[in-house]
Amino acid sequence: MKHVVIIGNSAAGIAAAESIRQIDKTSKITILSDEGYEAYCRCLLSYYLAGEVDEEKIPYRPKSFYKENNFDLLLNKKVVSVEPEKNRIVLEDKSSVGYDSLLIATGASPKFPKGVKGLQQKGVFGLRTLKDAKDIVALLSSSGSVCVLGAGLVGLRVAHALSKRKLKVTVVVKSKQVLSQMLDARAASLVQKKLESNGIEFIMGADAVEVLGGAQVKGIKLDSGKEVPCSLVIVGKGVSANMDLVKDSKVKCADGILTDKFLQSSIPGIYAAGDVCENFDLTIGKTAVNALWPIAIEQGKIAGSRIAGASEAYDGSMGMNSIEFFGLPVISLGVYDIKGASVSLEELETFDENKGMYKKLILKDGKMIGAIMVGDIRASGLLLSLIRNKVDVAPFKDKLLLEDFSYPHIAGKTNEKEQMYV
Amino acid sequence: MKNLYYVVKKCVGCKTCELACAVAHSESDDLSKALKEKRVARPLVRVYGVSGKDYPVTCRHCKDPKCVAACMAKALTRDVKTGMVLHDEDRCVGCWMCVMVCPYGAIRPNHKIKLPLRCDRCKDKDQPACVKACPTKAILWEEEPEPKK
Ligand SMILES: Cc1cc2nc3c(=O)[nH]c(=O)nc-3n(C[C@H](O)[C@H](O)[C@H](O)COP(=O)(O)OP(=O)(O)OC[C@H]3O[C@@H](n4cnc5c(N)ncnc54)[C@H](O)[C@@H]3O)c2cc1C
Numbered sequence: 349m350k351h352v353v354i355i356g357n358s359a360a361g362i363a364a365a366e367s368i369r370q371i372d373k374t375s376k377i378t379i380l381s382d383e384g385y386e387a388y389c390r391c392l393l394s395y396y397l398a399g400e401v402d403e404e405k406i407p408y409r410p411k412s413f414y415k416e417n418n419f420d421l422l423l424n425k426k427v428v429s430v431e432p433e434k435n436r437i438v439l440e441d442k443s444s445v446g447y448d449s450l451l452i453a454t455g456a457s458p459k460f461p462k463g464v465k466g467l468q469q470k471g472v473f474g475l476r477t478l479k480d481a482k483d484i485v486a487l488l489s490s491s492g493s494v495c496v497l498g499a500g501l502v503g504l505r506v507a508h509a510l511s512k513r514k515l516k517v518t519v520v521v522k523s524k525q526v527l528s529q530m531l532d533a534r535a536a537s538l539v540q541k542k543l544e545s546n547g548i549e550f551i552m553g554a555d556a557v558e559v560l561g562g563a564q565v566k567g568i569k570l571d572s573g574k575e576v577p578c579s580l581v582i583v584g585k586g587v588s589a590n591m592d593l594v595k596d597s598k599v600k601c602a603d604g605i606l607t608d609k610f611l612q613s614s615i616p617g618i619y620a621a622g623d624v625c626e627n628f629d630l631t632i633g634k635t636a637v638n639a640l641w642p643i644a645i646e647q648g649k650i651a652g653s654r655i656a657g658a659s660e661a662y663d664g665s666m667g668m669n670s671i672e673f674f675g676l677p678v679i680s681l682g683v684y685d686i687k688g689a690s691v692s693l694e695e696l697e698t699f700d701e702n703k704g705m706y707k708k709l710i711l712k713d714g715k716m717i718g719a720i721m722v723g724d725i726r727a728s729g730l731l732l733s734l735i736r737n738k739v740d741v742a743p744f745k746d747k748l749l750l751e752d753f754s755y756p757h758i759a760g761k762t763n764e765k766e767q768m769y770v
Numbered sequence: 771m772k773n774l775y776y777v778v779k780k781c782v783g784c785k786t787c788e789l790a791c792a793v794a795h796s797e798s799d800d801l802s803k804a805l806k807e808k809r810v811a812r813p814l815v816r817v818y819g820v821s822g823k824d825y826p827v828t829c830r831h832c833k834d835p836k837c838v839a840a841c842m843a844k845a846l847t848r849d850v851k852t853g854m855v856l857h858d859e860d861r862c863v864g865c866w867m868c869v870m871v872c873p874y875g876a877i878r879p880n881h882k883i884k885l886p887l888r889c890d891r892c893k894d895k896d897q898p899a900c901v902k903a904c905p906t907k908a909i910l911w912e913e914e915p916e917p918k919k
Contacts, residue, residue, distance in 0.1 A: 363839075389844055392843055392863065400863065407844075642840035670865055670866040670870045672866060675881060677866055725879065726869070726875065726878055729870060729874070729876075732870060732871060752818055754825070754875055755818075755874045756820040767915065768874065769775070769776050769777075770775050770910065
């Protein structure tokens with residue numbers, strides 16, 4: 349019997365397992381995870397931290413899921429290496445598991461910057477796993493203040509969550525703006541102002557060099573020499589792909605495991621999907637890792653159906669994210685800043701500072717390649733569809749920023765399958 | 771499976787469907803009381819005027835729904851038996867991922883209650899309220915056509 353092994357029990361791994369089972373009811377499917385929990389909604393961890401979502405709402409699938417689908421789930425098993433020439437993976441306890449097809453869906457882990465001293469202390473956390481979240485929550489009652497290092501998506505979500513828990517929150521940001529991986533300077537400043545007006549403090553253009561304390565965190569020291577007291581430190585400096593397990597193999601990697609249009613790696617029979625996977629990026633035109641939940645799902649689906657013998661191809665991914673802090677919604681799609689672009693790009697924008705409303709679209713050769721929306725996000729799905737379908741928007745460019753820009757403006761242009769009008 | 775379709779030629783943009791929809795989704799199901807409710811119901815269908823014509827827009831309950839794939843809280847699911855995309859308000863955290871990925875722009879954020887507005891085909895009634903309300907019979911409640919190959 350064919351044996352499919354999936355390393356990773358989260359968005360990408362589960363999507364793949366389900367899509368294999370849709371086609372193939374009999375193969376043996378083994379799912380491994382180095383965590384101790386059944387699949388859960390990782391993106392809800394900051395909501396859990398804020399006390400807005402209970403643990404019972406965290407599971408991603410019902411209890412009966414693994415049994416009903418005949419998936420063998422192995423928890424608390426860390427895979428340390430992949431041996432393609434022997435078609436097997438090796439676990440931390442030195443045991444090995446053979447496979448016919450292998451999917452690597454190991455996700456990513458928070459980056460802990462090397463230059464900062466004292467990061468190993470108790471009281472310093474990244475937020476990636478339910479265990480991280482529980483460990484942080486356990487310390488909340490004895491913590492009055494927190495420093496968040498980095499102002500990326502997870503860093504700001506944690507800052508937002510802990511301010512809801514009434515902690516004094518200081519965010520230390522090395523660059524000139526927050527969310528530099530998804531927003532331009534103007535949108536970023538709207539977000540920052542919103543957070544500041546709700547009591548979160550920012551120290552911009554500064555970097556931590558040391559976490560102070562010993563048995564207990566007492567504060568952080570910045571590169572300016574300044575010290576900021578706190579009893580908790582959260583590191584939000586981005587993530588890196590969990591691909592250590594293939595470092596001694598011939599599986600080709602860049603920022604992630606490089607994959608083709610079927611999500612297959614450079615070694616036949618070994619696939620990758622999700623945060624560990626590098627694939628073609630539709631808006632920047634080269635390969636990239638887009639470490640996002642919906643992308644992990646779509647890549648997992650395609651990899652799974654391929655493993656089960658289907659031939660649906662993947663056209664690529666793109667950056668996209670939605671955030672909301674204290675009632676200010678923000679969406680970023682694809683290319684969000686034209687600074688330093690080598691080709692000529694066109695920008696369309698509207699900005700109303702008083703209303704906190706900002707929209708910017710980026711076009712290349714008459715086609716949209718990116719957008720930012722702050723305050724009013726209603727049209728974001730339409731814009732995403734225009735980007736993904738590479739629609740020539742030149743003929744109706746003047747409509748894109750209208751307040752009632754709506755599906756009828758683009759009906760028939762975007763290859764959507766479902767019919768609406770007769 | 772039945773779906774909602776719109777005869778653009780017949781739609782006059784009166785927005786009677788919007789009103790009927792909001793009332794049907796109010797607590798009281800009664801126009802005079804609906805406006806005084808704590809959670810004021812909003813229309814899940816919207817009618818947009820584009821180039822002199824009027825077009826209602828509603829959730830298509832897609833067979834391969836992007837919103838369900840993107841929902842990071844597992845609040846949106848697709849019921850294979852009924853073909854309906856269902857939303858569990860208790861699980862929803864209002865992250866707007868569904869708004870971001872809907873290619874029809876058929877999901878709008880309701881910022882007041884932090885929940886998405888999306889047509890549920892009046893699932894508890896025998897037919898959607900908009901169908902009954904439309905004075906020009908521009909809204910069809912019909913079996914879906916066979917998928918195009
Ligand atoms: C707090 C937070 C908020 C987020 N918010 C958003 C958001 O708003 N929008 C968005 O798009 N994305 C968000 N993300 C990112 C999103 O969670 C990831 O993109 C998604 O989880 C990727 O799924 P994955 O299956 O690739 O990897 P992961 O979810 O990281 O899962 C990896 C799996 O592999 C297992 N594993 C790893 N290494 C090994 C090993 N060596 N051996 C065995 N098992 C292993 C892990 O145990 C886990 O089961 C957020 C993430 C966090 C932490």
